[in-house]
Amino acid sequence: MQTTGHALAAADRSLQVEYAIRDVVLPARELEAQGHEVLKLNIGDPIPYGFQPPQHMLDALAQAVAAGHNGYTASEGDPEFVDAIVRREQRRNGVSYDASDVIVGTGVTEVLQMLLGASILPGDEVLIPGPAYPPYDSLVKYFGGTPVHYATLEEEDWQPDVDDVRAKLTDRTKAVCLINPNNPTGALYPETVVKSFADLVGEHQDHAFLVSDEIYDDMTFDGRQVASATVAPDVPMVTLNGMSKVYLVPGWRLGHSLWNDPTGSLAQIKEGVLKVARNRICASSIAQKAAAAALDGPQDHVTAMNDALRVRRDFTVKRLNEIDGIHCARPDGAFYAFPRVESLVDGSGPWKDDKEFVLDYLREEKVLAVHGSGFDPEYGRDHFRIVILPDTDILGAAFDRLEAFLQRRLSP
Ligand SMILES: Cc1ncc(COP(=O)(O)O)c(C=O)c1O
Incomplete structure (x- = not known):
């Protein structure tokens, strides 16, 4: 210009x-x-x-408008949507979350932004799969941290090199990110791999937590995706998920974080995320109503x-x-x-x-x-x-x- x-x-x-x-x-x-x-x-x-999303989701959106859900919602998410997220986790993964473990945002991208913004201190490193969805790298840098990329192995259909993760996990590591299935490789990680990540983070949980991006969880062709929280309930972890991919509504802009905090080590970071969430008010009211119906409705x-x-x-x-x-x-x-x-x-x-x-x-x-x-x-x-x-x-x-x-x- x-x-x-x-x-x-x-x-x-x-x-x-x-x-x-x-x-x-x-x-x-x-x-x-x-x-x-x-x-x-x-x-x-x-x-x-x-x-296209199924008709019942579109009907639910129209109903949300007709019912007058045009105001702000709670910053952490409309309770109806939050409860539907909790039910989906129980149904799909057998994991019991409390409503207070969920924070809704305008897409996983905003949720990730809030999470990294609240957790990165100068000098912190964040382990990211190489290759990965670009905002992981750029947001870590934006907040003054250092992205450290770990290898994934093409000859093993892009499975992570767990030895490389182990070698790169240091006292400076704040978070270890897993994207399962992965963008851009489409790799789906078996339970053993997810467990290895959880074990490694578990060994470093005095200074690190796991970020598990599961936005493509039900989009698999041969096997079922294993949610990290099912294999590692004892590891501090934030799971990211949303409506853009599996529910085919990327333009509705809805994503959420699920907090698994067995020892309370994430309490301050979560408080930081909540403060930021309040400061930007909320995600779309009508989209959250329709998304609640989508999670509870038919999944054909x-x-x-x-x-x-x-x-x-x-x-x-x-x-x-x-x-x-x-x-x-x-x-x-x-x-x-x-x-x-x-x-x-x-x-x-x-x-x-x-x-x-x-x-x-x-x-x-x-x-x-x-x-x-x-x-x-x-x-x-x-x-x-x-x-x-x-x-x-x-x-x-x-x-x-x-x-x-x-x-x-x-x-x-
Ligand atoms: C791994 C991953 N996470 C998050 C996102 C973004 O999702 P959202 O539309 O919820 O911001 C994408 C989109 O391509 C993605 O590939």
Whole structure:
């Protein structure tokens, strides 16, 4: 933007915030402005691809408006919604929470913001999966902490390297984050892995707690997701969950934290979160009413959604692995794939890095993916992320173009 006078200084903490997923949107918009149609495989929103929440959720939202629920709610959440969350935890995971263990926010992203804002002190380190949903890294930095990324292993379908977690867990570690299933890899962690994390945090619970992001919990294709709180009731832990993915309403902006605090070590941090929550008033009143109905109501849409996604996952893995120079591990949950570009790994291709690769693929083939280094400069590099949400015709077209692109650009 052009400034006509003196530009006031912005805080560095804001200018350093990066969000790779939206960063690639600008060049795509330019192409669209020139009249090109772009296949967008970049954003984790199921709605543009034909997935819709079930009718009973939409009816519940309309009823909430008609019933006049237009005022503020309690800052920690509408009690009806909070109770429905508690019931879901009992039903799905067999974990008994009290209503006071729940704090509702405008999406997991805000809940994470409040949690990290309340817990990070100067010098604190936060362990984050490499690669991970970008706000984990950027919010830790924003609040003056140091993100420390631990390895996840592609050759083991992106399971975490527990030895690496152990090596990086120090006296400076404040929180250890687990994202299960993971974005961007789609990895689903078995109970043994979840238990290893819990045990490690348990050994360091005088200065650390576990953050377990379970926003994709019921979005799995082969096995069931194990909630961290079921395997480690004795470990200080904050579970994050929300309505954006499994309930297909990302625009309603609802997420929540669940507090598991066996020894009271999280009491101050929770008080801090509550103060911040009061200061920003509340999440949407009508969305909370409708979300309560959604949690208690029929869940058939989950099976239908996973059946559709499984077909798309199978197609994606098979087709991508047929392409010379691409390797794709199998995602077991969420709705992403995270393929590797071999010519980036061995440097034999014409691209400087994965971002240049993704932008070239966009310009030449009009397909928008996200560069892997945007999810982690070390553990995500030489990869790209796509969503597996479109139907197989669209995915097929994107992969055909990828194959043609690679053949053309890599031919001697
Ligand atoms: C792991 C993870 N956590 C949280 C979010 C954000 O969720 P919300 O829409 O509730 O802010 C996402 C969205 O992509 C995600 O992948």
